[in-house]
Amino acid sequence: MRVELPAVIALGSNLGDREATLRAAVRAIHAIPGVVVTAASGIVESSALKPDGVDTSAPSYLNAVVAVRSAITPLELLDALTTIENTLGRVRGERWGDRTIDLDLITAAGPHVSTPRLTLPHPRAWERRFVLAPWLQIERTARIPGYGTVAELAEAAVDTVSDYPAPPLLDALRGEVRR
Numbered sequence: 001m002r003v004e005l006p007a008v009i010a011l012g013s014n015l016g017d018r019e020a021t022l023r024a025a026v027r028a029i030h031a032i033p034g035v036v037v038t039a040a041s042g043i044v045e046s047s048a049l050k051p052d053g054v055d056t057s058a059p060s061y062l063n064a065v066v067a068v069r070s071a072i073t074p075l076e077l078l079d080a081l082t083t084i085e086n087t088l089g090r091v092r093g094e095r096w097g098d099r100t101i102d103l104d105l106i107t108a109a110g111p112h113v114s115t116p117r118l119t120l121p122h123p124r125a126w127e128r129r130f131v132l133a134p135w136l137q138i139e140r141t142a143r144i145p146g147y148g149t150v151a152e153l154a155e156a157a158v159d160t161v162s163d164y165p166a167p168p169l170l171d172a173l174r175g176e177v178r179r
Helices: 018-030 074-087 129-138 150-156 169-173
Strands: 005-013 035-040 044-046 048-050 053-055 061-070 102-108 161-163
Touching: 005 018, 005 074, 005 129, 018 035, 018 061, 018 074, 018 169, 035 169, 044 129, 061 129, 074 102, 102 129, 129 150, 129 161
Parallel strands: none
Antiparallel strands: 005 061, 005 102, 035 061, 044 061, 044 161, 048 053
16 A cells, blocks of 8 residues: 655746746656646746845746645655756756746645755745645645645735636646556
8 A cells, every 4th residue: 555645836937938837847747656646726927036026027937836645755756846847947046046947845744844955844835925826726725834824824925926827737637647
């Protein structure tokens, strides 16, 4: 018997064909051995957030959230997400810089994690509407341990998002068979 635990992953892209990159990321996450995508939000658009605040001169982001069941550890999942980012052209240069894809592990079932490589829940997810708003689309009763309900946190967040008209992200998985 295989134990699968829930996890939430945030996706963001502000370079290249942003929508196609998000769809490719959803397919790649679903293809990770031991991971199954169970839900995907719609896509929202947000201004680029930099260490000094919103940067309206930078390309805007498309953001989404996926829920998964994972039979691998959070660190193994983080490693797999980093591999997907690299495959999809992510270049790590400037902190919070523009990128083809950003995949953040937001929560994973189990205790809080705090290592040099991974902090769970994600340390800034609670204040980012571009994570919270799409998360609410797939899990209305979600909570971030230690911070509160996603609905309350989204209401208090100061950044703004707008709906992005696109077919459902789960369309990227249609016809795929998982073993």
